[in-house]
Amino acid sequence: MIKFHCVCGKKLKASDDQAGRRAQCSGCGIEVVVPTTTPEPSVVESKLPAINPTSFAPSLLVANSPGAIFQATADRSSILSAGKTLSAGFDSRRQMLSEAQVVPDSARCVQCGICSHNCPMGIDVRGHARRGTAIHDSHCLTCSECVNRCPRGVLRFEQLAVFVWEN
């Protein structure tokens, strides 16, 4: 008996001979792949960095989240409406919280450190930007401080690969 979770949170179970096969979640209807064994509980990094209280500004979250921007300016001008088709927008803050990760474009980074300085969770965002690796740190709140404050447009939100379905 294999026990696992769907991305919607519903607990699912399948018999051992169904390992690796595709099935449908009885909760949300999404297609899932049955894992080969019951997965270990996810491991959170043991060291929790200190929160930097001076930099956490909740008022910025709603106004600057990508979802809010694109909804507000959808019918404003050709730059933004034509651009809307190009961007990986999110429909809601909640979607961003659950599905997004911060992805750097290291070619643009000048290592100024504004991103790391403003991270409320103390993540080394600058280090990720230097190496060009997406932030998989489970401490990341997708609060968008780093994305918005970067003066060079290095950071953006993208959907986690697990949520991008191939047709």
Add this chain to the structure above:
Amino acid sequence: MPLRYVIVGSGIAGLSAAETIRQIDPHGSVALVSEESHRFYSRPGLAYLLRGDIPQWQLFIREPAEIKSLRLERINAGVASLDLAAHQLTCFDGRQIVYDRLLLATGAVAIPPSFPGANLVGVVKLDGLDDAQRILRAARWRRPAIVVGGGITALELAEGLLARKMRVNYFLRGKRYWSDVLDETESEIVMQRLRHEGMNIRTETQIKQAYGSRGRIQAVETQGGEMIPCRLLAVAIGVRPRVELAAAAGLSVRKGVVVNERLQADAPDVFAAGDVAEVIDTQTGASSLDVLWPIALRHGQIAGANMAGQEMIYRKETSFNVTQLAGLKTTIIGAIGGGKNEDLLAITRGESESWRAAPNAGTVTARHNTDRVRLAFDQRQIIGALVMGDQTWSRPLHDLIDHRVNISPIHSALVSGGNTALEQLGKFYQQWQQAVQSASKPMSLPRS
């Protein structure tokens, strides 16, 4: 026999070279000679230090443990001369340093102003951390400051001084800001925002002389005869590569130290990287200077690899930069400018000479408030772009330009311009993206 690598300069080119050499050759000794004694820092970040966005300690880009693992010998000295035959450097303090492989990563330095009084205390530039610290110490509430020059550095200085609560006057020799890269609309957007921030901008104003008392600046006189009080004069009229060491040693020097695509200078075992290097295109013989951090980084990696015996070729990509002008994020890619700029004697930091090479190209512009997209194109491809404000178009245009995507299918739509041009381009870009992705995607597996 382990090799002795010597690097002159502690900027990003020198650091990247040291890191690359260490990755390839764990046994050789790596010495880094520099006039600066600071830990490695982000030079572009100095603008944000001036503005107060980050404290000084945030500028340092490597942990002490990372530096220790490089096993670097840091020598704090200025290099006076280079003896190519003897493979030896002589420092100003008399020290002599022998090398097997040498990298010149001496960078660029701000061109000093030429008017009388230019050496008074209070006349400042922004090259490195020492300059930034000097400016921070000298900035005083409500004292008058004047900024001259153009390009990105002038605004970094002006906005930094404004953030320090000085009364900032920006003197432009010409009629508008950065006239050889921005067009009139873009200059106007920037200048309006600067005025809104509280800056006093004067066009067609040139300084004739600076006056001081007890060696400290007190006022400037304009060409028009006006005397204006001034306690800090920030100058950003261009930079020049620091080629003196190379030139005196007999290396080939044009605008910078001439290097080939392996970043080798024209003497054995000598390389150059970063702002000081001028890479000559082997096919065309052409070159253009870039004073850009990511390019200096790349130079350092490639020079370091070649020094350590692993051959790597530098392939010039389209020069671009993303910066903030009066708080507006602005992407500049490829050949998008041209014409004259009276405020700059030479290229300034954060720029590429190749930006000014826009020949008779078609242009598409679109504007909404302070969001602006401008692109230059010819029959076959988009050759340059400028995106101000909303940055949605930044990456798509960068992709199209860098990959030299053939835009002839939509060329007529671009020529007709206006709103439809960008919409057509958006659809074209999406199709191109999908075509590229499906070409590299592996075959999808059948359902079980």
